[in-house]
Amino acid sequence: MADIVNVGMNLDAFSQAINAIQALRSSVTRVFDSLKDGMKNKETLEVREKGFISEFQDNLQAVNRDVNELERLSTLVGRPSESHPLHNSGLLSLDPVQDKTPLYSQLLQAYKWSNKLQFHAGLASSLLNQQSLKRSANQMGASAKRRPKVQPSTLVLPPQYVDDVISRIGRMFPEMTIELFRPNGTSAVLLVTLGKVLKAIVVMRSLFIDRTIVRGFHEDVYSEDGKLDIWSKSNYQVFQKVTDHATTALLHYQLPQMPDVVVRSFMTWLRSYIKLFQTPCQRCGKFLQEGLPPTWRDFRTLEAFHDTCRQ
C-alpha cells in the first residue's frame, strides 16, 4: 500500500519522465536522420567532413544528455512494487471515483471467497476420500452432510447391466428373493422378499437406490389395481421403524463411482433382518422395548439394537 501512495505523490516525476522519453526519442531520431542525409554540400571536402562530424557529435551529446535526464527522473519515480498481493490489479485502488466503479473492493471480496472455497474444497475432498462408502457422516457436522452430486454418466447405465447386477446379488443371498419390475420406462423396482419376515420394495434409478419401503411378510405389496404399491406404508409399527432405518441406510452407503457395490452393501445390511424377531438387543439383552423388537442394525457389524439402545 505504501508503494502505491509513493507513486501517487510522484505523479509530477512521472510526467517529466514521459517528457524525457519523448525528448530521447526525438534526439535519437535526429541522429539517424543526420546519418541518413549524409554530408552536406559544402565547398571543400574537409569542411564537409568537419561539419558532418561536429553535427553527429552534437546529436550524440543530445542523446547522452537525454538518457542522463531519464535516468535521473527514473530514480525519482521509483520501481512499481511487485510484492503487492494483487500485483498490478492493486493499482485499481488508485481509481479516485470509488463510488461509481467499486472494482477494487469487489475484487478483494472475490479473492477472499475464492480462497475460502479452495480451503473448504480441500477439506471436503480429504473427508470424502476417507469415507468413500458413506453418503453422510454424522460426526462431521453440516459441511459433509450434503449429498454429493451424482455423476450423470452413471445414470444412464443400460438396463441389461442393471439386470445382471441385481441377479448376481440375488444369487449371493439364498434366503432373499429379488423380483425385478420395470413399471415405468427403464427405472427398475425391486421386490425383495426376505425369508418369511418382510418384504421390501426398492425403487431404483439406474443403479442408485431412490426409495425403499418395508412391509410385513403377509401384507399386500400390490394395490387394488394389481400394480406394485410403492407408496403406502406398513400397518405395523415395527416395519414402519424398519423403513425409517432402511432410508437411513440408503443415505449411509454411498460410492458414486461404484454403484453396484452400494446396492450390494445395502442388500447385505437388509439381509440382517432375517432374524428381526429372533435376536435380542445386543445392549440391553431384551427382545422388546416399548413394544418393538430391536429394529436397528449397525451398518458395519450388523448387530441388532433397539432404536434407543444404539447410541
Add this chain to the structure above:
Amino acid sequence: MSRCRDGIRTVLRRALKVPWRFNRRWWVRRTCVCSVCQVPVLEGKSVQQTVDMLHRQLEQLGAMKQGSFWVDCETYHTTGTASGQPSKLLYVMHNSEAPLSCTALFEGGPCLMADGNFDVLMVKLKSHFQNAKGHKVESRGARYRYCDFLVKLGTVTMNSSARGISVEVEYCACVVPGDCWNLIKEFIQSFLGPNVPELPSVFATKAEGLFVPADAVDTMTQYLELFGKVRKQQVLQGASVR
C-alpha cells in the same frame, strides 16, 4: 368371481365393522402368531376382580382399549353312526375377528373354515349331529392394542357362569411362530408375571415344524383346548363337591 365376492365382503365388512385384516383376500385367511392361555384366578379373589386387575396392568403398560371380542364354541354329538362306533364330537366355533365365518373342528380329525350360514346347515344335519345344549362355552371381554400386539382378555363362561380367564396375545407383525415366540413370551411376562405359558402345542406338533406360517385354525384350536380344560375343571370341582 373372487373380485365380486370381495365387493360384497367389503360392504358387509363396513356394515359389521370387521377388522381390517379381513379386508382384502379374506379367503386366504392368513393370520398372525397368537397364543391363547388360561390365567389362574388369584386366591381369595373372584374372576371379575382378577380380570379388573389385569385390565389395570395392561393400561399401565400403555395398551389402548380397542373394542371387545367374543369366541364361542358349540358341541355336537354324532348320532346314527354304525353300531359299535363310539360317538364323536364336533365343535363349531365363532370368532368376532371373523364374524362372517365359522370354524368346525372334528374331534381328532379335520377342521374347516366355512361361511357363517354353516350353522343353518348344522340344523339341517340334525339327524347326524345333535347339539349338546348345556355345553356352550364362550369367552367375552375387551380387546387391547399395544404396538403390534393384540391382547384379548376374556372371561370364560359356561352356562352363564364365569369359569375362568382367557388371555390371547397376538403378534400381528410376524407369521412364523418359531420366530417370535420369545418375543411374545417376554411380552406376556410383562403383564402376567412369572406364569408364562409354554409354546402352544398346535405349533409344536405341526408336521412342518415351527417355521411355517400360522393360520386362523391354530387360534381356534387353542381356544378349544382352553375350553376343554375349563370343562374338565368343572367336572373335577363337581366331583370334589360330591
